[in-house]
Amino acid sequence: MTVYEVFRRERKGQPFEHAGSIEAPDAAFADTWAREQYGRRGESDALWLVPRESIHEITEWADEFDLKYRRVDGYSIKARLAEARERASVQGRGA
Amino acid sequence: MEQRTQEFLAYVQAGGQAEATDWLPDEYRQRLIKFVEMHANSELMGVLPEREWILKAPTLQRKLALTAKVQDEVGHAQLIYRVAEDLGKPRERMFDDLVSGKAKFHNVFHYPTYTWGDVGVIAWLVDAAAIISQKALLKCSYAPYARIMRKICWEESFHILHGRDVILALMTGTDVQRQLVQEAVTRWWPPLMQFHGNPIRREDDPMWIWRIKSQGNEEARQQFLDGYVPQIWELGLTVPDPKLRRRDDGVWEYTEPDWDELRSVVTGHGPRSQDRLAFRRRFLDQEQWVRDTVLAA
Numbered sequence: 001m002t003v004y005e006v007f008r009r010e011r012k013g014q015p016f017e018h019a020g021s022i023e024a025p026d027a028a029f030a031d032t033w034a035r036e037q038y039g040r041r042g043e044s045d046a047l048w049l050v051p052r053e054s055i056h057e058i059t060e061w062a063d064e065f066d067l068k069y070r071r072v073d074g075y076s077i078k079a080r081l082a083e084a085r086e087r088a089s090v091q092g093r094g095a
Numbered sequence: 096m097e098q099r100t101q102e103f104l105a106y107v108q109a110g111g112q113a114e115a116t117d118w119l120p121d122e123y124r125q126r127l128i129k130f131v132e133m134h135a136n137s138e139l140m141g142v143l144p145e146r147e148w149i150l151k152a153p154t155l156q157r158k159l160a161l162t163a164k165v166q167d168e169v170g171h172a173q174l175i176y177r178v179a180e181d182l183g184k185p186r187e188r189m190f191d192d193l194v195s196g197k198a199k200f201h202n203v204f205h206y207p208t209y210t211w212g213d214v215g216v217i218a219w220l221v222d223a224a225a226i227i228s229q230k231a232l233l234k235c236s237y238a239p240y241a242r243i244m245r246k247i248c249w250e251e252s253f254h255i256l257h258g259r260d261v262i263l264a265l266m267t268g269t270d271v272q273r274q275l276v277q278e279a280v281t282r283w284w285p286p287l288m289q290f291h292g293n294p295i296r297r298e299d300d301p302m303w304i305w306r307i308k309s310q311g312n313e314e315a316r317q318q319f320l321d322g323y324v325p326q327i328w329e330l331g332l333t334v335p336d337p338k339l340r341r342r343d344d345g346v347w348e349y350t351e352p353d354w355d356e357l358r359s360v361v362t363g364h365g366p367r368s369q370d371r372l373a374f375r376r377r378f379l380d381q382e383q384w385v386r387d388t389v390l391a392a
Contacts, residue, residue, distance in 0.1 A: 018242065
């Protein structure tokens with residue numbers, strides 16, 4: 001028996017989303033089974049059946065360096081902006 | 096408690112979700128299997144009271160709708176058994192535990208149906224009570240279960256409209272038809288009030304602690320009362336509970352449900368428990384050859 005992960009797409013152009021899994025002895029059975037469980041009501045435009053063991057999953061991420069400078073959350077401008085505005089208002093606008 | 100179990104608990108309590116391939120604490124896995132298995136059993140057993148009415152449905156359209164509904168519920172059972180199976184309990188063992196009476200299924204599926212009024216009330220109110228529990232599972236800490244609930248809730252929305260339609264057809268019919276509905280509401284009220292379980296504080300409910308459920312039993316019951324008692328009343332039907340009322344603060348008061356009856360019914364002592372299990376056993380035996388053939392392929 002093989003476990004297949006089932007991904008379904010509602011409409012063309014949309015992403016495939018994980019829907020569930022089925023267990024089947026072969027691909028033909030998996031095909032019938034998946035149609036019955038995930039497409040019977042016309043709720044899917046397409047299905048992907050992927051043997052679970054064929055999925056190469058990545059969940060571990062190296063985080064040795066602080067790489068925040070590449071991201072929005074690496075910049076906190078609020079306090080600095082307030083300070084700059086304060087300074088400008090004390091000194092008067094422009095020169 | 097082991098450190099990583101503690102971390103997992105904190106993770107799910109903060110709204111985190113786990114996937115099928117993640118490490119799960121033993122206690123979590125066992126509780127989850129038990130919960131999911133009972134849910135699957137309830138879908139599978141829940142079709143039997145309605146199945147009896149496919150041949151007796153009053154019109155062709157009702158027969159087709161009821162057949163579609165029964166087909167959906169069996170489909171839900173398949174999806175949910177798959178989740179439990181993936182968590183580690185083989186499907187054959189779940190079927191064995193079901194038909195031997197070791198595993199449970201929801202109280203409402205242990206009762207008989209006498210008239211088409213019962214079918215309407217099941218499709219309307221029993222399904223409504225079930226949907227409240229099922230919607231709360233959309234936020235379940237076990238993500239594969241939460242994801243299949245999306246499909247299930249989507250299908251349930253048709254079931255509940257079908258139920259309301261059956262009820263409205265009867266209520267706009269003759270006095271005899273209206274009486275069928277009233278009698279069915281009266282019969283189903285006590286099991287409906289027991290359906291969401293005893294009012295254990297959610298902080299003491301392991302299913303909430305592990306965030307398998309996202310609401311407590313009493314919260315679910317209050318939600319049911321708030322949503323459906325006004326619908327029952329507006330049709331001119333009576334709820335057989337003189338104490339039932341909505342307080343000014345929005346909380347519903349009601350007569351304490353019979354928790355002994357609930358315990359007795361779900362442990363196989365309901366009026367139809369044994370008949371329905373015998374029926375299920377017969378079909379499992381009868382269709383053993385299908386499973387043998389498929390598994391031998």
